[in-house]
Amino acid sequence: MKINKDALIAVVLLLIIFVLAGCGRESSTGASLASQPQGKLPAELVVGVGRDTVDPEGGMWESRGLVFETLVTLDAQGNPQPLLAKNWEIAPDGLSYTFFLQEGVSFHDGSPFNARALEENITKLQSIWGKYPIQKTEIKGDYSLQVLLSEPYPLFMHHVSQLSRGMVVSPNVLEEITGEGQKEGGGMPPSGSTGGAPGGMQGSMPPAGMSGGMPPSGGMPPAGSMPPSGGMPGGIPPAMGQPQLEGPQYKVTAPVGTGPYRVAEHVSGQYWVMEAVEPYWQGPVQIPKIRYLVIPDAHSRVLALESGQIHITGISPLSRIPAGDMDRIVQSKDLVLKHEPSFRVGPIAFQHLEGVFADARVRAAFIYAVNEEDLDKVLAPTGRTINTPVTPASPFYFSDLDKKRPYDPGRAKDLLAQAGWLPSPDGTLYKDGKPLQVRLLYSTTRPEDDYLASIIQQQLKEIGVGLTITQVESGALFEALAKREFELIMAPGIGSTSLDFEMDYHSRSRRSAVADPVLDRLISAYNTATDFKAQQAASRKVQEHILREHYVLVFTTTYKSYAHSSRLQNFIPALEEEVNFMRHIWQAEFY
């Protein structure tokens, strides 16, 4: 009898758990579970993202490419292709661009897209168009606008293909910032906790001046979505692409563009819903609704994908798929994992101005001591080492420069000996009584980078070099870069479609690990080249110089790895920049 009473208590305890588990109603935010019947067209595609980037500070990041469009897009070879501009003419001197615009295109608020609307964008939205040396604009017809530059800008067509550098918004949502709000970032109205109003909710747009679209720290920098570095305060003319901070500033008050989707609902920190625009000027939109569900934890996102709660993830650096979870995705017959080439390059750079790495022989020795094949093993399948500052995805990539560097510890030791670093009986290298001990600084959330650092540490140990690995928070890393207080640093690196060397390699950049007047001049020549071919040649010189001077121990590139349900068909990712990754989703089908 006593046992029965005890057992009863135990059963009651268990029942509490199971009753709680069973009595819930369907979640309002949860999407269809895997138990959903197959063969039925779901109402919506659910995208798993790492954070809510509809908050004004991050702009509308992942889904920006669904709402807004640009004048041109890029093909796989990096050549401009028509989008909102059906054609264009470029004057031989590179100072005049005349755009002939698509006719019959409207913004989501019903206002027409025409030369006047484009001109208003260019004159008011300085956070976008202020980056270019635009002298003036001239309307040549209802659908024709001439843009005159004060100096040649050979990358103009490439840059305006990016949303962060060329998105077109409805003039009706451009509002002058006044009073307190007139700060460099542009004031944003509060974002409503729920949306649903026509055209989306208030305050859901990237603010004027927030052109980079970089979400606050916590994620990796988005390639191709940020402006290049600014200039030094005073004296030096503004660097190419620097946002103008003076004069009247305008903010975008609502996400109204010409793209295939509009924001239908936004619940801050939880999810936002994109609804297809009917009719869309390019044709029928196949997937009527797309829900972005915020799941900050990367492993949970993969589990949600496996459970069927979300249907695609990995579309941006803020929703990265952990390499350790990829095997499970590959083994699932319901999921597809893909790796697309990326423009992203992460250099591990030397402090070449002072200390042991001021001697080029030491830098070269370190390069000989690192076996890239071992590094590739830990970087796979999400990335690999390369041997140039740009990836094969870039139009400025030269395959003959991307030669595998020989792994030769013997040669490394010789070079170090020439530099005065001689081995002690235990193999440790010494010079003037001091051991060769350096520190690698990095900041990352990727386990691959931890392995990378450990392998380099082990390989350097084999030639008698001690490497201390120090992982710091991103703010500390940026500060170390800005003050050049490091010996070896895993720089954030963008190497983006902006085709910009300024940030990573110019001495005036806060994020550059390199300071070399010769390289500065080469980058300036690259920046001011008058045509694309000349710029390509200048780009080669920049790359050759970086390689020749051994400023970088290892270059790595990260692929864009994403996974989706096998029910999603015909999805072609756009590679121009992360914000545009899903811009072609309107053509995909989801069964």
Add this chain to the structure above:
Amino acid sequence: MGSYLLRRTLAAFVSLVGVTFITFLLIFLVPGDPAEMVAEARFGHAVGNREVELVRVREGFDQAIPIQYWRWMKHLLSLDLGHSLINRRPVVELIRSRLPATVLLACSSLLLSLAIALPAGLVAALRKDTWLDTAARLFALLGVSIPGFWLSYLLIMLFSLELKLLPVSGYGGLKNLIMPSLALGLGMTGLVARLLRASLLEVWEQDYLRAARANGIGERKILFKYALKNAMIPVVTVIGLQLGTLLSGTVIIESIFGWPGLGKLLLDGIFNRDFPLVQGCVLVVACCFIVINVLVDLLYAWLDPRIRWSTGG
């Protein structure tokens, strides 16, 4: 009691000022240039010196820390927590948008853990050295030992992948609440169950209970009227502390289950050096702790009338 509350309020005020000042100092002591972090969030990744200096001047980062702190305090005195440096939304609004989720999760975890821990602790104490005691102690040990994040993934694999009963992530329905509550509550369950068992066993041997038994009072009445009230004093202290911790947000659980709580907001604020947001969150959390402590003190007096409000006892 009135003077006691007045004293506690004054002490709370001093504590809050201290907490906010220390937080302010800590943020500045963390490596990294706050102006650069804010500029990065506003201008994009590749900020230049010009943008950083502009932010430094406009946001007052070039001023001495005490001056910056005083500026923030002046706003606070007019009940203004200021605006986020990153997205410019009022801090009050940001906190208000996250607080309900945090309170809901904290309360549900607490209730769930108490619903399991109190009976388990009672049974373990009353059936000391039986298989029920062993089972309850084992369960409590597991609850204390299993890391919350690991348990979270196990729960997801069981309830979402295998049984397909619950969504992995989200906020809004009861189904979304179950797994995070379990993941958070189980650790507390183990702690409370073990503490209650130990406390009850200690009280059970006290003379006043022997006297009660000698007077012919029934076991049930002895347990619930005399023993349990005394045994609950240390348990209430722990529950109070745990509730304060839960209300301050549980970043890992929030991240795993996509729960839009205060913890994640605070963490983002710290990473972005968003001082007004961090200060606002810390202030709210500190207030929660102080209020809970006062409530716990009030509960003491109810549980044990020997405890008085005056300092003289």
